[in-house]
Amino acid sequence: MAPSSKVINLVNVPSDIGSIYAGKSRAPAAFADAGLQEKLKDGGFEVNEFQAFENAMPAGWVASTREPNGAKNETKTVEACQQVRDTVAAALKHNQKGEIERPDFQVILAGECLYCPAILSSYWGHFKGEKRIGLIYIDADCDLYAPVEPNGSGNIAGMTLTHLTLREGALESMKTFARPDGSGVVSNDNIVLFGTNMQSGTNKREHLAYLFDNDYRVFTSQTVQRMPTETGTAALEWMEERVDYILVHLDVDVIDPDTFPLCNVPSYTGLGFEQCMAALRVLLKSDKCVALSVAEVNPDHDPGLLMTGRLVNELVGALG
Numbered sequence: 001m002a003p004s005s006k007v008i009n010l011v012n013v014p015s016d017i018g019s020i021y022a023g024k025s026r027a028p029a030a031f032a033d034a035g036l037q038e039k040l041k042d043g044g045f046e047v048n049e050f051q052a053f054e055n056a057m058p059a060g061w062v063a064s065t066r067e068p069n070g071a072k073n074e075t076k077t078v079e080a081c082q083q084v085r086d087t088v089a090a091a092l093k094h095n096q097k098g099e100i101e102r103p104d105f106q107v108i109l110a111g112e113c114l115y116c117p118a119i120l121s122s123y124w125g126h127f128k129g130e131k132r133i134g135l136i137y138i139d140a141d142c143d144l145y146a147p148v149e150p151n152g153s154g155n156i157a158g159m160t161l162t163h164l165t166l167r168e169g170a171l172e173s174m175k176t177f178a179r180p181d182g183s184g185v186v187s188n189d190n191i192v193l194f195g196t197n198m199q200s201g202t203n204k205r206e207h208l209a210y211l212f213d214n215d216y217r218v219f220t221s222q223t224v225q226r227m228p229t230e231t232g233t234a235a236l237e238w239m240e241e242r243v244d245y246i247l248v249h250l251d252v253d254v255i256d257p258d259t260f261p262l263c264n265v266p267s268y269t270g271l272g273f274e275q276c277m278a279a280l281r282v283l284l285k286s287d288k289c290v291a292l293s294v295a296e297v298n299p300d301h302d303p304g305l306l307m308t309g310r311l312v313n314e315l316v317g318a319l320g
Contacts, residue, residue, distance in 0.1 A: 007104040008040055008319070009091040011050045013084055014058035015111035016264075018077045018156035023298035024264055025058035028109045030299035034308040036316070043320040048094055048104075052087040053080070059111075066154040070147030071171055077156050078173045081118040084110075085177065088122035102245075105319070108293040113139060113251050114157045117164050117177035119293060120185035120247065127244075129180040134190040134243030135164070136235060136283055138276075139251040140197040140221060140267035144207040147171055151204075158202070164191070167210075190243050192235045193218045195254035195276070197269045221254060221269035228275040232282030240288055247291040248283050252311070262307040264298040273310070281318040292319075 012028035040047050053059060059080040064072040071077070092103045103126070108119060116135065123133045143160035145152040146169030152158065156171075163174040166184035179185055193211065197203060198220050211218055217238055224231045239246055253263035260273040284292065292315070302308050 007046045009048045009104050009106045011108040013052040013110045016061045017059040018114045022061035023300040024111045026299045027297040030308050034305045034312045036312045039316045050087050050091045052084045072154040084115045085118040085122050092126045106291040110293045110295045112157050113160045113295045121177040124179045131244040134239045134246045136192045136248045138194045140253045140269050188215045195221045195224050197221045197267050221271040225271045225275050228278040232279035246289045249293045251296045253296050263296045277314045284318045
């Protein structure tokens with residue numbers, strides 16, 4: 001059951017630089033206020049904390065045009081991604097005696113999903129390409145927008161899978177977040193899209209067609225709602241056959257906001273909190289799972305931190 005040791009490296013990434021509006025930069029502090037660190041310690045974990053930004057200053061939201069390349073806040077966002085990559089790399093080396101040994105488990109409070117390419121590139125670089133890294137991407141959106149795409153927002157958070165795969169249209173500035181050979185950190189054989197909302201207008205028909213035409217493994221939010229543990233098991237079995245280590249990314253917009261409106265931008269997925277957590281518990285049990293990133297938590301939607309507290313309790317239980 002992951003994590004295999006009683007050490008957790010907690011990486012705080014207070015950020016809302018690449019999104020529609022502000023709020024998520026306060027997520028790491030909200031997790032702390034909800035008792036994440038103390039509850040992990042009470043569960044017997046040694047917790048080491050790392051701050052992605054100097055003096056813990058957030059990568060904050062600012063108004064921006066899409067100039068010059070079609071993406072808002074491109075330069076500042078790429079700089080923030082570089083800091084996240086370096087921080088995750090430092091956490092990977094913490095307590096390590098050799099580059100190839102299994103790293104301590106990481107919990108990355110990533111603020112935004114746009115940091116996934118930076119996080120994955122840290123793992124590929126740490127193992128120098130000698131270990132295959134897989135990603136289970138729990139997200140309502142497939143995030144396949146390109147900077148020059150019509151009707152796109154220009155927010156880099158909506159381009160995450162484009163930059164994970166480095167498919168045509170990816171920003172040149174994001175191509176630094178890659179495998180050692182320069183290719184995208186994921187392709188169709190080392191990512192599972194889990195909880196995709198097929199009814200959402202943000203998942204354009206051509207984006208969904210790209211996934212199916214290129215043989216990506218996709219589990220819809222409706223399927224996860226009906227069979228959470230079975231779907232989690234199927235996703236895990238598929239991934240474990242193909243990679244050495246697994247990172248699980250949880251974007252809380254996968255949880256339907258009718259009953260759990262913690263995310264930054266709502267997506268009416270039909271997936272309940274309990275069902276999502278049941279699937280997550282299955283995924284985190286894998287011996288190959290070495291990291292969990294949590295994104296899109298907006299504490300402005302949770303003034304009493306009741307939802308954040310519920311999430312903390314579930315995460316601690318799943319990790320313990």
